[in-house]
Amino acid sequence: MNRFALPIRITSILLLFIAIASNTGCNKAVTSPDPATENTVTTTPTPATEATITWYLVRAANPTADQLDAYNRITAAMNAAVTMYNQQTTYCSGNLRVEYNTGVPTADGNVNGTIRFGANRSYMNQRTAMHEIAHTQGIGTTSRWNQLVVNGKYTGAYALAMLRSMVGESPASTLSADGHSFWPYGLNYNNEWSTVNGQRNARIVGAMQRDGV
């Protein structure tokens, strides 16, 4: 989770600062260099530590035909969703626990890293999987999320900048949001799905990690 990759050469002041920041456990904080010392620091630009999402499926010891069918569909959906996330952003992470649970009406995702798919096959798709992955990353599931949503709008600077950089969007574009998700690009319904919308979802959710969601 630590995204403070150490530069090759660095002053002791900045090194101390990074150590302190890392010890807080808040590794999503965004800081600016102190102007007084900025030009004395020699660094090599370093990308953020490559974060990736992995996942595993909880399987019954002796699965029924229904369970086997669900496992196959869920596996295809999750593989496609995780691949797209990992291709579009390096700011999302976690080893997600995925379950098939016929007691779940559609599907759900928890910030503890668990995703559950219900029996309805129409939700066993890449769109749903990406939406639930977003919940595991804090979208609609953390107190920080609720802080960032003000009067129905998402206010985090990184995700807004990401949105506004996208073709067809503008500096006036906004992200609507509530206690559950955001839109556009929240992949809240099956009819929102397209490859481009999936890619944009992942990039925005990644930027939301940088906002501290």
Ligand SMILES: [Zn+2]
């Ligand atoms: Zn949801």
